Amino acid sequence: MINEKNTDEQIIKQVIQGNVESFKIIVKRYQNKVFSIGMRFFNNTEDAEDFAQDIFIKIYENLKSYRGRAPFRFWLTKIAYNYGINKKKSSRTEPAIDFDQNPGSDQTPDRQHERGEIHQSLMSSINRLPEKYRICLDFYFFLNLTYNQINDITGIPVNTIKSNVLRAKNIIRDELKGTIAEDYHEL
Amino acid sequence: MNCKKNMEKFLNYDKEFAIPWTIRLHMFFCPQCRDEINSILYEITSLQETSAYEMDVDLSDSIMQKVYKSNVNYEHTMSNLKWLCSGSLILSSIVLISFSDSFIYLKKHFGGHLEIPISIVLSLIFCGYLVLFIGSHLEGLKENVDYYLKKINLF
Numbered sequence: 001m002i003n004e005k006n007t008d009e010q011i012i013k014q015v016i017q018g019n020v021e022s023f024k025i026i027v028k029r030y031q032n033k034v035f036s037i038g039m040r041f042f043n044n045t046e047d048a049e050d051f052a053q054d055i056f057i058k059i060y061e062n063l064k065s066y067r068g069r070a071p072f073r074f075w076l077t078k079i080a081y082n083y084g085i086n087k088k089k090s091s092r093t094e095p096a097i098d099f100d101q102n103p104g105s106d107q108t109p110d111r112q113h114e115r116g117e118i119h120q121s122l123m124s125s126i127n128r129l130p131e132k133y134r135i136c137l138d139f140y141f142f143l144n145l146t147y148n149q150i151n152d153i154t155g156i157p158v159n160t161i162k163s164n165v166l167r168a169k170n171i172i173r174d175e176l177k178g179t180i181a182e183d184y185h186e187l
Numbered sequence: 188m189n190c191k192k193n194m195e196k197f198l199n200y201d202k203e204f205a206i207p208w209t210i211r212l213h214m215f216f217c218p219q220c221r222d223e224i225n226s227i228l229y230e231i232t233s234l235q236e237t238s239a240y241e242m243d244v245d246l247s248d249s250i251m252q253k254v255y256k257s258n259v260n261y262e263h264t265m266s267n268l269k270w271l272c273s274g275s276l277i278l279s280s281i282v283l284i285s286f287s288d289s290f291i292y293l294k295k296h297f298g299g300h301l302e303i304p305i306s307i308v309l310s311l312i313f314c315g316y317l318v319l320f321i322g323s324h325l326e327g328l329k330e331n332v333d334y335y336l337k338k339i340n341l342f
Binding site: 015016017018020021023024027028031032033035036039040045048049052053056057060061063064118119122123126138141142143144146147148162166169170172173176177 | 201
């Protein structure tokens with residue numbers, strides 16, 4: 001019996017065997033992450049939501065081509081990234097990308113405040129990077145991909161990914177330093 | 188290894204591999220580094236449960252509606268290996284049955300003509316197997332036949 005604690009690979013196997021309803025678990029698990037990839041490409045909620053829907057339909061229709069050699073989230077991310085790149089290339093009336101624009105600025109301030117401070121600091125640090133590197137950090141922190149997997153998907157050199165991730169980790173460390181120092185002071 | 192170097196090494200390592208034993212050893216002896224590293228690891232792990240952006244709506248229902256309308260249907264199927272094994276079992280039974288003790292015993296009682304009805308029964312079983320195999324692989328077989336017919340027509 002499939003439940004939400006099953007791994008992605010177990011659920012995919014069940015879907016291929018005819019238990020299509022289980023695919024909803026995959027959708028619920030990854031919809032925000034795929035939406036985030038869409039936000040990186042299109043910078044607006046509507047297009048990112050359409051992107052997410054297209055990706056899940058594409059994933060469903062190509063499930064039999066998933067061989068299970070790499071984690072499912074790697075295969076999903078690769079499809080999403082390639083689809084995003086192709087869609088952007090084919091869109092000729094797209095406005096020029098504004099690197100100063102804060103992606104997701106159409107999200108309400110309250111929504112952003114709900115996230116932890118560390119998440120906020122990390123996001124503001126990521127958003128200051130050039131566009132093509134932002135997605136690498138999303139893949140590392142939110143999709144739990146390794147440097148080699150990110151390099152395989154994006155083509156960005158491993159050392160570049162490493163240096164950007166290192167910068168982000170130092171931000172996390174600095175944010176946490178205050179908390180740890182307080183704990184020691186109390187002791 | 189001092190704390191600064193240890194922390195630099197920790198921040199640089201790739202999660203594809205386990206935390207290096209030198210870092211683990213330092214963590215064992217240094218409570219401050221241990222707490223700091225564990226906090227960072229906890230924070231990074233909890234980020235995996237979130238995403239850069241969150242949608243205000245749940246798209247799962249609309250996506251599933253499109254999935255149900257999709258032309259792609261997945262059905263419960265038997266793997267090709269299982270088909271091969273069961274087919275081999277049936278064929279080997281047909282070949283080996285005449286050497287079994289039970290068959291020799293029955294032959295002694297009913298005479299040498301027993302082989303014919305048993306062969307008919309086993310052949311019917313094998314025909315049933317072939318019908319099931321062809322029925323469940325009809326689409327794939329059609330595509331293969333079309334492909335080879337096109338190749339023959341080209342010649």
